[in-house]
């Protein structure tokens with residue numbers, strides 16, 4: 001029988017699982033949020049992932065359930081597990097990608113390096129943290145943030161009042177995460193895959209460039225990372241994957257501080273934007289690896305095909321027409337670049353695709369990727 005994987009969420013991550021599923025002869029089913037989503041090619045079902053009956057009916061048609069995002073409620077996932085349906089990553093691990101406060105607490109317990117942090121329930125508590133951290137800090141909502149939404153640099157305690165009010169109105173109580181404003185040289189991401197039976201594989205650590213809180217570009221591997229940085233990043237990601245019992249692909253977002261420490265910022269327990277380069281730049285893409293991992297199949301090699309890969313996101317996209325309208329000019333000018341379009345309508349700031357260039361000269365590779373991406377703007 002062909003293995004059947006069910007993906008909750010129909011965005012571009014689910015979409016990019018389709019080619020390796022086809023190659024491996026795996027049936028991919030997607031529960032999309034709405035018709036016309038990115039993973040429409042595989043989306044036989046449309047329904048609300050907040051609704052237990054909808055998710056149950058979907059899950060009963062597949063061998064294993066996995067995700068395009070981390071927003072599926074814990075209660076639903078626990079019900080699937082109670083009914084014997086394999087869920088990867090499981091709810092016990094996924095919890096730490098859903099709630100930044102729980103994640104900070106658990107990683108601190110495991111002795112992993114994180115920014116100085118505290119859980120604050122009032123602006124007085126926030127004020128006390130600010131006073132002990134030079135009057136500047138980063139406040140984050142524990143749940144529901146993405147692409148920099150839910151993250152705020154503050155210099156006065158009242159600057160998070162609206163979030164405290166929203167938490168109080170929510171009725172469930174709750175707290176905000178506050179942490180030191182880290183002085184970093186750059187941001188890195190370490191991708192790892194782990195099977196339920198324990199086998200684990202890491203890709204080379206990469207450098208991520210954020211603009212306005214959104215990932216704009218990824219350089220793989222990170223420059224000057226051979227040796228210490230690569231080893232530290234891989235060790236941290238391995239410790240997290242094993243410590244939290246993560247199954248599937250996980251991205252660990254890291255800060256490399258000005259004094260050469262690595263601190264964990266965020267966890268994503270699914271394929272991640274920082275790993276899109278692996279489709280064209282690694283022996284095994286993160287999407288193929290995720291499918292292999294959640295089926296508990298042997299993992300693929302994670303080396304690079306060329307010395308360098310540069311991935312540039314197409315953010316927003318063309319103001320007139322579609323991405324495909326730009327293909328004749330873009331593909332003619334950059335025959336070595338690979339273009340990936342997500343089937344989404346262009347809209348300011350939206351991730352509608354990405355391009356990847358690979359080769360052995362970083363300057364040339366970066367030029368090719370940036371110049372190709374520029375064809376999809378304006």
Ligand code: ADP
Nearest residue numbers: 115138145146147148149151179180181182266
């Ligand atoms: P999201 O969940 O929206 O991706 P993150 O926690 O990753 O939010 O934060 C978004 C960006 O904000 C990070 O990529 C980083 O550039 C910046 N940032 C987050 N936390 C800190 C911090 N403690 N110090 C300095 N910059 C930070």
